[in-house]
Amino acid sequence: MPVTTQPLAEAKRRAALDHVLTAARRYVIENGIDATMDQLAEASGVSRRTLFRLFGTREKLIAHAFQAAMTHYLQSLPTFRGDVDRWLRTTCAAAHRMNAAIGPGYWELSARADLPSELAALQVSTRHDWQHRIAAISAILWQEHGHAGDPPGTLLTTVGAHLSSHFTAAVITDAGRDWQTASALAYTAISGTLRTQASAADGPSP
Template identity: 40%
Template sequence: MTGTTDQRSSVQVKRLRVTTDAIIAAAQRAMFEHGLDITVEEIAAGAEVGRRTVFRHFATREKLIRAALAAGYTDFFDSLPRYDGTGWENWLAELTRRVHRQTAAAGRIIWHLRTRRLPPLLAAAHDDHLHGLHQLFTTITGTLWAAAGGVGPPPDQLRRTVAAHLSPLFTQAVLLDAEGDPEFAAEIATTAVIATLYRLLDDR
């Protein structure tokens, strides 16, 4: 009996996980299209479950959106290429392409997060993402400096240049004000970071 009970429990846990993942994925798809202006009904329809099922998995709409944002942030950071020790300029170019492509796709979400007064749970999720971005910028800066032959800690100007040109707001500025696309944003970013890096190396 114990074995049968354990098997049933394991199956139930897996079913719950599958449903939870489907709800989060549906919320992410809806946010890409509508930003934070999504309803539980839209999410339920996208996940092919009932509204009550959504609330069995997430007590509130804000908790669901926070979970979807957190999953999206994890996917974003995990998708970025890691430096393999060779061809740092090519690595930087590919990195900037992926950052700006994904930022452009999530433009409506980012705009809402940056311009709206958020409820506490969503504000905390956004703060977590900003903290992760700043850590990413610092890691990229250190990697570039060492790969290009820099000695000692990387100059703060390099970190600020990386942060400015990989910022989601930079992507939006290129798309909206420069009438460009993610590829153009990546090209500008790569050129600016490399130019700054070489200048700082010469100054040392």
């Protein structure tokens, strides 16, 4: 069976595009989403004209950069393979380790209410993808704890809040601790809420 290979020119174009997206994302993460096209061009090592040719607008460039990062983020969360407690611990660790690397640019992107349309659309779609993943994580925890049906809202809220990048930011910036502390606190909060909600669903012992 013949092996299909990517043409060299296309491979080079893809590598160059990935470089631009990575450089732009890093600059925005460190400096905020009001970065100019000139600044993004300098950070990525290409001309301003090239960036406009590739993406059309500054907002589309930033949106493409962060959409790629979100896809990678979600794919990097561990897959459940049978040991629910170990999986929860590794999920908390993976989420907060990546959250710590996201930086203030992402926190700003996820929280600001005055974003241009392309970035506002990214904010909505990112929030939707994240809520979908939180629902999936909560459902696994609930089912593996012996309960059918949808997980309770309190569990969903606890998982979402304690895996959020804003929780990581609060632990690091306000409490002066590290992402490992955020991970440990998240695990304790989520596992405690799971036990409480499961006990309430089971009802009083006969």
